[in-house]
Amino acid sequence: MDFLSRGRPDTVTALPVPESAVADVAALGTGEGTQAAGTGAPRRRVRALVRRPTFVISVLIVGWWVGAAVTWRLFGLNPYVNTGHLLAAPSWSEPFGTDDLGRSVFARTLAGADTALAVGPLGAVFATILGSALGVIAGYYRGLVDTLLMRLFDVLVVLPPLIFLIVVVGAFGASTPALIVIIGVVFAPGIARIIRAAVLAEMGKKYVTTAKVQGESAFRIMATELVPNVAPTIIIQATLSLAAAILMTATLSFLGLGAQPPSPDWGLAINDNRVFIESAWWTVVFPAAAVASLVVATHLIADNLKEMVWS
Amino acid sequence: MTAANPRPGDAGMVDPGAGAPRGFAALSERHTRIVALLGKRLLQIPFVLLAVSILTFWLIQLVPGDPGRNALGQYATAAQVHAWDVSNGLTGPVAARYLRWLRGFFTGNWGTSFVYDVPSRGLILGHLLNSALLGLYAFVMMVAVSLVLGTVQAYREGRRTDRAITISLMTLSSVPEFVTGVLLLIVFAVWLKSVPIQSGADATGNFAQRIHVMTLPAVVLAVSYLAVITRMVRTGTAGAITAAFHRTAVLKGLPGPAIVRRHVARNALIPTLSLLGIYFGGLLGGSAIVETLFNYPGLGALMVIAAERKDVVLLTDGVMVTGVIALLALLLTDVCLILMDPRIRFENTGS
Numbered sequence: 219m220d221f222l223s224r225g226r227p228d229t230v231t232a233l234p235v236p237e238s239a240v241a242d243v244a245a246l247g248t249g250e251g252t253q254a255a256g257t258g259a260p261r262r263r264v265r266a267l268v269r270r271p272t273f274v275i276s277v278l279i280v281g282w283w284v285g286a287a288v289t290w291r292l293f294g295l296n297p298y299v300n301t302g303h304l305l306a307a308p309s310w311s312e313p314f315g316t317d318d319l320g321r322s323v324f325a326r327t328l329a330g331a332d333t334a335l336a337v338g339p340l341g342a343v344f345a346t347i348l349g350s351a352l353g354v355i356a357g358y359y360r361g362l363v364d365t366l367l368m369r370l371f372d373v374l375v376v377l378p379p380l381i382f383l384i385v386v387v388g389a390f391g392a393s394t395p396a397l398i399v400i401i402g403v404v405f406a407p408g409i410a411r412i413i414r415a416a417v418l419a420e421m422g423k424k425y426v427t428t429a430k431v432q433g434e435s436a437f438r439i440m441a442t443e444l445v446p447n448v449a450p451t452i453i454i455q456a457t458l459s460l461a462a463a464i465l466m467t468a469t470l471s472f473l474g475l476g477a478q479p480p481s482p483d484w485g486l487a488i489n490d491n492r493v494f495i496e497s498a499w500w501t502v503v504f505p506a507a508a509v510a511s512l513v514v515a516t517h518l519i520a521d522n523l524k525e526m527v528w529s
Numbered sequence: 530m531t532a533a534n535p536r537p538g539d540a541g542m543v544d545p546g547a548g549a550p551r552g553f554a555a556l557s558e559r560h561t562r563i564v565a566l567l568g569k570r571l572l573q574i575p576f577v578l579l580a581v582s583i584l585t586f587w588l589i590q591l592v593p594g595d596p597g598r599n600a601l602g603q604y605a606t607a608a609q610v611h612a613w614d615v616s617n618g619l620t621g622p623v624a625a626r627y628l629r630w631l632r633g634f635f636t637g638n639w640g641t642s643f644v645y646d647v648p649s650r651g652l653i654l655g656h657l658l659n660s661a662l663l664g665l666y667a668f669v670m671m672v673a674v675s676l677v678l679g680t681v682q683a684y685r686e687g688r689r690t691d692r693a694i695t696i697s698l699m700t701l702s703s704v705p706e707f708v709t710g711v712l713l714l715i716v717f718a719v720w721l722k723s724v725p726i727q728s729g730a731d732a733t734g735n736f737a738q739r740i741h742v743m744t745l746p747a748v749v750l751a752v753s754y755l756a757v758i759t760r761m762v763r764t765g766t767a768g769a770i771t772a773a774f775h776r777t778a779v780l781k782g783l784p785g786p787a788i789v790r791r792h793v794a795r796n797a798l799i800p801t802l803s804l805l806g807i808y809f810g811g812l813l814g815g816s817a818i819v820e821t822l823f824n825y826p827g828l829g830a831l832m833v834i835a836a837e838r839k840d841v842v843l844l845t846d847g848v849m850v851t852g853v854i855a856l857l858a859l860l861l862t863d864v865c866l867i868l869m870d871p872r873i874r875f876e877n878t879g880s
Binding site: 509 | 577578580581584585588589591592699700703704705706707708711712714715718719811814816817818821822829832833836837839844848851852855856
C-alpha cells in the first residue's frame with residue numbers, strides 16, 4: 219500500500235534537469251510537508267487501519283461473502299432444488315428455512331453472493347478507470363476539453379441515477395456484461411468530477427511545472443506524475459463506487475429489472491418473497507441481512523480509508 | 530479609486546461623483562451578478578433539458594420489443610400492427626419522431642401509454658402529485674430530525690452521544706432502502722399490526738388516513754438521506770459555535786435564543802441548504818424503490834412499470850418530467866443560497 223501516500227515520483231530528481239528546477243524540487247520537500255510525509259507514514263497508517271475494529275469487521279464480512287461466492291458450489295449447496303418442505307421455518311436441517319418452492323434459503327443466500335459480486339467489482343473498476351482517465355484529462359488540459367466534458371457530465375447527472383439506470387437497462391438489457399458497462403458509465407461522471415478537482419489542486423504544484431519544463435510528454439505527466447499523486451482519492455472513489463455498484467445491482471433486481479428467476483439474487487429474493495412477509499419472514503430477512511451486511515461493510519471500508527488518508 | 534476621492538468643496542472638483550458609476554451600475558457588483566447568475570441558469574435549463582431529452586429519446590428507441598405487436602396481441606395482422614405503429618408515431622426516422630414528440634410534449638399532447646391505454650400526461654402528473662406528497666412528507670420529517678440530531682451532535686462534539694449518533698446514522702443510511710423498508714414492514718405491519726402492508730392502494734382516503742398510510746414509506750425515504758444532512762448540520766453548527774463571532778455574541782450578553790437564531794442557525798444552515806435542494810428534487814420526483822416496495826402509486830414506481838413493460842411513450846415522458854423537476858430544484862437551491870448567504874461568490878468554478 220506504499221503508493222497511498224507517495225509524495226512525488228523519484229524520476230523528477232533522477233533526470234538531468236536545469237538547476238532552477240532542482241532548486242524548486244528541493245524546496246518542495248520542505249514546503250509541502252503534508253504531501254511528502256516520509257516513508258514511515260504509509261506503514262503507520264496501515265497499522266492504524268488494521269487496529270480499527272469497524273475496518274477489520276468490515277473486511278471480514280466482505281471476505282466472507284467473497285468466499286461464499288467462490289466456494290458455495292464446493293459445499294454441495296443447491297439453490298434450485300426442492301427439499302419437499304414448502305415455507306418451512308428455520309430448523310437444524312434448514313438453518314434459514316425454505317421458500318415457497320421448497321428451496322433452501324440458506325443455500326440461496328450463500329449462492330446469492332455470486333450474483334451480487336458478479337457485477338459490482340468489475341463495474342466499479344470500469345467506472346474508476348473511465349472516471350479517473352476523464353478527470354485527469356479534464357484537469358490537465360483545462361480549457362475547452364474541460365468545459366466540454368463538464369457540460370456533458372452536467373447533462374448526465376440531471377436525471378436521478380436510478381431513473382437513468384432504469385432507462386439504460388431497458389435499452390441495453392440486464393446481462394452481466396451490459397450491467398458492468400452501464401454501471402461504469404453511470405458512475406464515471408461523479409468520479410471524474412472529484413478526480414478533476416484533485417488534479418486541479420496538483421496542477422499548481424511545482425513538480426508538474428518541472429516535468430513540463432523537462433519536456434515530458436503530456437501522457438507521461440498524467441500517467442506517472444499526476445495519477446500516483448491523486449491515487450488516494452482514486453482508491454476512495456473506487457471503494458465508494460464498489461458499494462454503490464453492489465447496491466445498484468441489488469436494487470435493479472429488486473425492481474425486477476436485473477436478475478430473473480430462478481436466480482438466487484438477494485434483491486430478487488426480497489421482492490419475490492415480499493408477499494410471504496407475514497407468514498414466512500425468513501424468506502425475506504436473510505437475503506435482506508445479506509445485502510445489507512455486504513453494502514454496509516463496503517461503505518465502512520471506504521469510510522475508514524477516507525479517514526486514514528485525510529488524517 | 531482612492532486617488533479620485535476628493536473632499537467636498539475642493540477647488541475644481543464640482544461633481545464629486547463624476548467618475549462613479551450611475552444607475553444599475555451604481556449597485557454593488559454583487560446585485561447585478563445575482564441577476565446575471567439566475568439569468569444564466571434560466572438560459573441553461575432549456576439547453577440541458579434538450580440534451581437530456583435527445584439522450585433519453587435515443588436510448589429509449591433502443592428498447593427492444595415490438596410495442597405494436599404487444600399492444601394488439603399475437604392474432605393481429607402485420608398490416609394492423611403497422612397501422613397501430615403509424616397512429617402512435619412509431620414509424621419514420623428517429624430524428625423526425627423526436628421532433629414530433631418534442632412538439633407534442635410542449636403542446637400538451639404527450640401520447641398514449643401502451644400499458645394503461647390512457648393519455649400519459651394525466652397518468653404522469655397524477656403519479657407525480659402522489660410522489661410529491663410523499664416526498665414532501667419525508668422532506669419535512671428529514672429536515673426536522675436532522676436539525677435536532679445535528680445540533681445535539683455539534684453541542685456534544687466528540688462525546689459519546691456524538692459518536693453514537695454518527696455511527697447509527699451511517700449504518701442506517703448505507704443499508705439499502707428496500708431492506709430498511711422490509712424490516713420496518715415486519716416490525717410495524719406484521720408484529721405490531723399498526724399499519725397496512727399494502728399502503729398506496731387506498732391513498733384516496735381522508736387526510737388522517739393518508740398520513741397514516743404514507744408514514745412508513747416516508748420514514749424509509751427520510752432515513753436514507755438523514756445521515757448526510759445531519760452530518761452537514763453538525764459541521765455547520767460546530768463551525769458556528771466555535772467561531773469568534775459566537776464567542777463575541779455570548780460575551781456581550783445576547784440572550785440564548787437570539788444567538789441561536791441570528792448567529793448559529795444562519796451560519797449552520799448554509800452548507801445544509803445546498804444539499805437539501807438537491808435532495809428535495811430527488812424526493813419530489815419519486816423513489817422507485819420505496820414506491821415499489823410499498824405499492825405506492827408514485828412516479829418512480831410508474832417508471833419501473835413502464836421500463837418493465839417497454840412502454841416507450843410513458844417512459845420518455847416520465848423521464849423528461851423527472852429531469853425538469855431535478856433542474857428546477859437546482860435553480861431553487863441557487864436562489865435560496867443567494868438569499869441566505871451574502872458571502873457566496875459567483876466565480877465560475879465549473880461546478
